[in-house]
Amino acid sequence: MSASHHDDVHDEAPAGLKVLAVSTTHPRVRTVQISRPEPQDVSFLAATAKGLGVTLKHFARNLFLPRKSLAARAQAGAPPDEKFFGDFQRNEIETVQYPEEKVKYPERFRGLHRLTLRDDGAVRCVACMCCPTVCPAHCITIIPAETDDKGIEKKPAVFEIDELRCVVCGLCVEACPCDAIRMDTGEHAKPVEDRARAIETKETMMARGVPSIATQGGEGPNWRAGGHEVTPDDVNR
Amino acid sequence: MKTLYDILDWPGTKWIFLILALVMPLASLLTWAERRQSAMMQDRLGPNRANIGPIKLKGILHFVADAVKMIFKEDFVPANVHKGLFTLAPILALAPVLIAFCIIPFGPTIYPHSYFETLDPYLLATQPTNVKFADSIRMQMFQVDFGLIFYFAVLTLANYGGTIAGWASYNKWALLGGLRSSSQMMSYEVAMGLALMGAFLVTGSLEPGFIAAHGASNEMSGSNPLNWLWLWQPVGFLLFFTAAIAETKRAPFDIPEGEPEIIGYFVEYSGMRWGIFFLAEFIEIVFISSVIATVFFGGWQVPFLDADGFRIGGYMDPIHHVSVGGWSLPLPHAVVTGLQFAAFGLKVILLCWFQLLVRWTLPRFRADQLMALGWKLLLPLSLANIMVTALIKLLFMEA
Ligand code: SF4
Ligand code: SF4
Numbered sequence: 001m002s003a004s005h006h007d008d009v010h011d012e013a014p015a016g017l018k019v020l021a022v023s024t025t026h027p028r029v030r031t032v033q034i035s036r037p038e039p040q041d042v043s044f045l046a047a048t049a050k051g052l053g054v055t056l057k058h059f060a061r062n063l064f065l066p067r068k069s070l071a072a073r074a075q076a077g078a079p080p081d082e083k084f085f086g087d088f089q090r091n092e093i094e095t096v097q098y099p100e101e102k103v104k105y106p107e108r109f110r111g112l113h114r115l116t117l118r119d120d121g122a123v124r125c126v127a128c129m130c131c132p133t134v135c136p137a138h139c140i141t142i143i144p145a146e147t148d149d150k151g152i153e154k155k156p157a158v159f160e161i162d163e164l165r166c167v168v169c170g171l172c173v174e175a176c177p178c179d180a181i182r183m184d185t186g187e188h189a190k191p192v193e194d195r196a197r198a199i200e201t202k203e204t205m206m207a208r209g210v211p212s213i214a215t216q217g218g219e220g221p222n223w224r225a226g227g228h229e230v231t232p233d234d235v236n237r
Numbered sequence: 238m239k240t241l242y243d244i245l246d247w248p249g250t251k252w253i254f255l256i257l258a259l260v261m262p263l264a265s266l267l268t269w270a271e272r273r274q275s276a277m278m279q280d281r282l283g284p285n286r287a288n289i290g291p292i293k294l295k296g297i298l299h300f301v302a303d304a305v306k307m308i309f310k311e312d313f314v315p316a317n318v319h320k321g322l323f324t325l326a327p328i329l330a331l332a333p334v335l336i337a338f339c340i341i342p343f344g345p346t347i348y349p350h351s352y353f354e355t356l357d358p359y360l361l362a363t364q365p366t367n368v369k370f371a372d373s374i375r376m377q378m379f380q381v382d383f384g385l386i387f388y389f390a391v392l393t394l395a396n397y398g399g400t401i402a403g404w405a406s407y408n409k410w411a412l413l414g415g416l417r418s419s420s421q422m423m424s425y426e427v428a429m430g431l432a433l434m435g436a437f438l439v440t441g442s443l444e445p446g447f448i449a450a451h452g453a454s455n456e457m458s459g460s461n462p463l464n465w466l467w468l469w470q471p472v473g474f475l476l477f478f479t480a481a482i483a484e485t486k487r488a489p490f491d492i493p494e495g496e497p498e499i500i501g502y503f504v505e506y507s508g509m510r511w512g513i514f515f516l517a518e519f520i521e522i523v524f525i526s527s528v529i530a531t532v533f534f535g536g537w538q539v540p541f542l543d544a545d546g547f548r549i550g551g552y553m554d555p556i557h558h559v560s561v562g563g564w565s566l567p568l569p570h571a572v573v574t575g576l577q578f579a580a581f582g583l584k585v586i587l588l589c590w591f592q593l594l595v596r597w598t599l600p601r602f603r604a605d606q607l608m609a610l611g612w613k614l615l616l617p618l619s620l621a622n623i624m625v626t627a628l629i630k631l632l633f634m635e636a
Contacts (some may be wrong), residue, residue, distance in 0.1 A: 009501075044610075050600060055278045055620040095282040168517040 058092065065091040074103040108152035110170045110183040113161055115205040116212035123202065124212055125180035127154040131172035139165035140172060163189040179212045182203075242259070242349055242372035248339070251282035251378045255343050256335060261580075262517040265300040267589060272518075274590070275597040303512075310508035315407070318505060326512035327506070330398025333368060335575035336519045336589045337391045339379035341527045342446040344537045344578040345544070347374040355567045361556035375577075376537075377446050386457045388528065389430055393483070395517065396422040399486070402514070403502035406448060414502035417604065418493035421483060423477075424611035431481035431619035435473040435626040436466050436532050445528070449536025456553060458560035460542050465535040472622045474533045476615055480590070481525040482595060483611070485518060492607055526588035530581065534588075537581040542573060 061089035065071075068090045096103055105111070116124045130149035145157035166189075173183050185208050192198045244250055269284065274297065276283025285296035292298070316321060351369045361370060381387060396419060403415015437443055439453045452464030467474050483490035494501035503514045529546065530536060540551055542561045551563030602610065 048595075051598045053596060055594060057273065058280060059278045059594070062280060092280045093282055094280055097282070139283075 062091040062161065063094050065089065067091055067093055070096065070101050070103070071205045105186050109186060110168050110173075111182070111185040111187045112163070112189060112208065113166075113172070113200060113205050114157065114182050114185050114210070116182060117206065117209045118178055119211060120138035123155060123159070123176060123180070123206055123209075125156050125159060126152055126174075126178060127156045128177060130175040130177060131181060134175040136169060136171065137165045137167050139163075156202060159205065161200045161205070162198060163200055164195060164198040223229075242374065243263065245370070246374045248378040252339075255376070255378070258359070259343070260335075260338060260520060260523055261461050261516075263305070263586075264523050264588075265500065266297065266510060266518060267304060267593075268515070269297055269517045270427045270590075270594075271593050274593050278288050278358075278594070278597050290354075306439065307512035308582060312510070313507050317407040319405040319407070321507075322401050324510075324516045325617045326347070326398050326402035326405055327510050327517075328398075329401060330395055331513050331517040331520070333393075333395040333398075334517055335525055337388045337524060338527070340377070340381075340384040340388050340445055342375075342377040342449050342523075342536055344376035344545040345574055345582060346376065348372075352571050353569050355546060356545045356570045356573070358556060361544070362559050362574045368618045372617065380444065380446055382442070382444055384446070384530075384536075385433060386443055389426070390423040392521075392524075393426060396522070398517065399513070402506065408500070408505050411502050411504045412497040413499045414493050414495065414504065416541035417499075418486065418502055420494055421486070421490065421607060423482040424608055425480045425615070428611060429484060429561055429621050430478060430625060431616070432473045432476035432480060433532065435470045435620070435622045438626045438630055439469050439621065440468065445536070449531050449538065451558075452535060455555070455558065458541075458543055458548070458551065458553060459535065460548075460560075461538060462535065462540045466535065466624070467533045467536070470622075470626070472618065473626075475531075476619050477533075478529060480527065480611075480615060483591070483607075484591065485521045485525060487518065487522070487592075488596045490607060491564045491601050493577045494603050495601075521583060522589055522592050526585045529580075529588055530584040534584050536584075537577040537606065539576050539580040542568075542580075544573060544574060545569075546573065563627075 015034040017034060019030050019032050021031040036218075066089075072090070073094055073096055118124055124143075126141055129142060129144070132138070132140040132142055139162040141158060141160040141162075142156045143158040144154045147153065147155045168183075169182055172181050189198065238283040249363065264613070273283040283296070284299045285293070287293075287296050287299040287302045289298060311574065323612070324544050348370050357369075359369060364370075379387070399418035401416065403411040403413070406412070436448070442448055442449050442451075448466070450459050452461065453457040453466050453469040455463055457464040462468075486493050494503075504509055506514065541547055543551070543565075546566045546568035548560055548563050548565040550558045551565065554561050
């Protein structure tokens with residue numbers, strides 16, 4: 001320990017030690033006797049009985065009492081739900097039976113990607129290639145195509161994300177200038193039986209999509225400019 | 238009909254019905270019970286998913302899944318192992334436990350010709366050859382006067398399974414595990430045998446069937462819980478129970494397996510070969526429970542249930558050793574034996590449960606602590622127990 005220069009700290013003899021001799025030149029240097037009970041000299045019975053009592057209590061409580069609600073289990077260390085008698089009216093089993101029971105993830109949890117939609121259900125992405133550029137795992141594949149709408153110019157013909165390679169960093173969401181890609185689904189990638197199935201396509205991500213009302217490119221009337229009422233026309237541009 | 242009773246009384250039939258149909262399933266279920274129970278003790282749920290279609294039964298089918306998995310795993314034998322001994326070891330571990338079960342009385346003797354009547358214990362004591370008691374079926378495969386000695390002799394052989402497995406594996410960790418296993422057995426078998434010696438002194442018999450039927454004292458009926466040996470031999474019971482847990486090589490005495498450091502004598506085993514070691518361990522738990530139930534907890538006796546029905550406040554006829562008098566509720570032989578079978582099963586299951594509770598409560602000993610506990614505590618205590626028991630018997634009971 002590097003704290004040896006704090007002279008005052010160690011002047012007291014540590015509890016439980018018998019001091020046999022003290023150095024005359026360095027009073028903090030002492031000969032002490034450590035006395036531990038030799039394990040084989042004491043019977044283990046008392047400690048064993050106590051331990052058995054503890055485990056038995058848990059076992060009985062978990063066997064006979066009803067389970068805690070999912071919400072109570074989701075919060076670590078949360079007190080039991082209701083109190084009928086004493087402290088124990090619910091057992092203490094913390095297990096969440098995953099596929100049947102799901103704990104809600106925190107709001108900022110980065111889940112599977114979704115592609116947001118325009119009001120007419122078309123994909124919002126304009127194939128600007130910001131996200132494949134920024135993606136550290138190079139797992140986004142976009143093949144752009146032209147749109148009829150000259151105000152938009154491009155749309156993705158193919159938009160694929162390889163969820164096996166994705167490191168769930170969220171940079172694609174940060175990079176997108178028009179709120180077209182999000183990771184707020186609250187789901188995580190499901191196990192798959194072959195690699196090809198781990199690739200999210202435009203269709204699957206759009207199926208998870210929600211309409212977005214953010215303004216693309218930050219241009220035109222929007223909340224940033226202030227004082228404008230956002231009309232559906234604005235949103236759709 | 239005669240032949241049917243002969244077949245039923247044949248040891249092979251009993252072995253099939255009692256061991257293959259009762260003990261083996263119980264041991265397999267224990268593999269599930271152990272995981273569920275440990276989970277419950279640790280605030281978890283444990284395995285509850287194995288199912289056949291919609292039949293889930295809280296995951297009881299996990300042992301079936303385990304068995305299927307282990308049977309279909311690759312039967313891998315590492316290079317350089319001693320092939321013969323490697324194959325022999327699991328068998329040596331399993332067989333003695335199954336053989337030792339022969340001495341356990343699973344239930345009372347059944348008299349088929351008076352199955353639906355109330356048994357007359359006086360008639361049984363005075364005319365055992367009466368036609369009513371012909372073709373009796375004894376629920377014990379092997380009745381010999383040296384019953385418990387036979388059990389010690391046979392179960393010690395099971396230890397060769399572990400030691401030989403360690404030796405044959407051509408693996409230093411396995412060898413260490415095997416050596417630990419034999420040293421542990423050596424130190425605990427002594428205390429174990431000596432711990433039961435007190436029980437021999439009290440009952441005057443080594444025959445488990447006799448101990449179960451008669452209890453400690455001739456003054457009381459064998460069905461009186463105060464006549465069971467746990468009250469007469471509390472120290473012997475504790476010592477035997479401790480040594481027996483060490484015998485099963487489970488925590489807190491799982492030094493031969495020692496998962497954190499050496500993995501143990503079966504480190505080179507996989508698939509069903511390993512599964513047999515595993516099964517042997519669980520059968521041993523059931524066996525130890527049966528022995529403890531038989532010797533210390535009256536075996537198949539139901540409290541206050543005599544051969545002819547419930548009786549409270551009776552006394553023993555000193556000539557025929559038959560319980561008479563008091564308030565009694567006569568019951569047909571079939572009901573009595575049924576209850577007694579169930580009682581034995583319940584006692585065994587409770588003791589298995591308690592062993593699991595111990596296994597999942599206590600941390601394991603160090604090897605030296607284990608030896609110290611065996612030689613310095615259990616052995617002297619069991620010797621002292623014998624001395625004190627003998628002294629008491631000499632001074633107060635043989636007068
Ligand atoms: S989360 Fe990160 S790794 Fe995954 S697609 Fe987006 S940018 Fe790429
Ligand atoms: S950054 Fe947004 S708009 Fe650009 S390609 Fe990616 S998802 Fe589409």
